[in-house]
Amino acid sequence: MHQTKEVLLLEMMLSFIFALGFTLIHYFSKYMRFIKAIPRSRFLSAAGGVAVAYVFIHLLPDLSKHQQVLEEAARPGLFRFLENHAYIIALLGLALFYGLEKMVKNSKSSQNDKTSPGVFWIHITSFFLYNSLIGYLLVREEFESLWGMFFYFLALAVHFVTNDHSLRKDHQDIYDHYGRWGLTAAILIGWTVGAFVKLEEVYISLLTAFLAGGIVLNVLKEELPEERKSSFAAFFLGVVGYTALLLV
Template sequence: MLLITFILAVGFVSVHLFSRYLPFLDNVPRSRLLSAAGGISVAYVFIHLLPELNKHNEVLDRNIQSGALEFFENHTYIVAMIGLAIFYGLERMVKTSKKKQQEENNLDRASKGVFWIHIFSFFLYNSLIGYLLLHGEQETVTGLVFYFIALAVHFITSDHALREAHKEMYDRVGRWLLAAAILAGWAIGITWKVNENIIAVLFALLAGGVILNVMKEELPEERESNFWAFAAGLAGYTLLLMLA
């Protein structure tokens, strides 16, 4: 099983390093393949991510003894909402910075400071995804493969958005850091099992970020998504998850 998780971690790394060469990312209207990928990501959120979030909520309910941590009892979904708000704030910060750079410096990208904040947040995001290859709810090879498929297509579109925001800085530095984050999270998973309460809270924050990024990138009105390809991806991946 360890070898399988390593292979999938390398697969995630490959997506970050080579997705820039996919020729259909800038197509308008959006390619059927990307619309189907959007359907897969949305199915992952509703069929896998939210039920798993509920399991982490049960972990916190069972383990919390300290009065100082009672806020998290039955409030994992609030933590997920906070995660969504954080990533939404990051997106607004990037757009505001990019607009300011265009007006003041005639540069079509966000500032370097904003770049590092944005990349650091996604470094943590990716590290947790790498860690969950080993310590997530996926207990079978099939479950791991489905986890990989959903997040690989999600990475393709999120990489494209990061490249649009930061241009050559993302290709020169950012994609390498995000690829390294996957391996770092996987390596931490081998050497250290993080307290399940901490993972529950971090997973909730991650879930909020995934939900925002999926809805922002996989359902873009301006790219004229193909509904039938989206629906096929949604239905096909849902069926596979239910049969697994």
């Protein structure tokens, strides 16, 4: 975007409104009674399709740009081993969240379908950082236009509904008492840090790549298990509909 003073102010105001929107979604998703786990709500399947479309149509293609940033930063030192491996950071994000998911499942199987307090706090801390990163990038990601920021909000808003539903299912009441509030605060904390702290572009590239991998895992882990009885039609409609919006 053309970075005039007026545009920068408008971006900041709009990003704050969207950050507030994210927090409201975390708060009110508890009351979305139409969302069911089994058979899986068509809304959740469509939301998964939207998030996957955003990753594959926007975030992953953007990795080529971030790869160039990493190549320019590659020199003897910290970033040398990343010279040609921006996608490894995305893979690392996916692997980390897969490991967390396995940790939660193992804890539930040994605790009569309840997670231990230690596992809960590890899991919530990881999503606290995840949400903080999303809030930060809401300010610092270089969107091509204000519409780009809106599509970022739209994709991750429905993704938050899915995450919130999944975390409540995993941790039950303790999530509503503690986790939900922490994740709500994380978005505003990330936005606030982004408003006052500008990281170098190479770090933005690393964070964006990591986020892409995390989103892919967090969406697919909810859609793929057979017992969820997910709606392929709703998932496909989410993919096609959001892709069409991005292309237009």
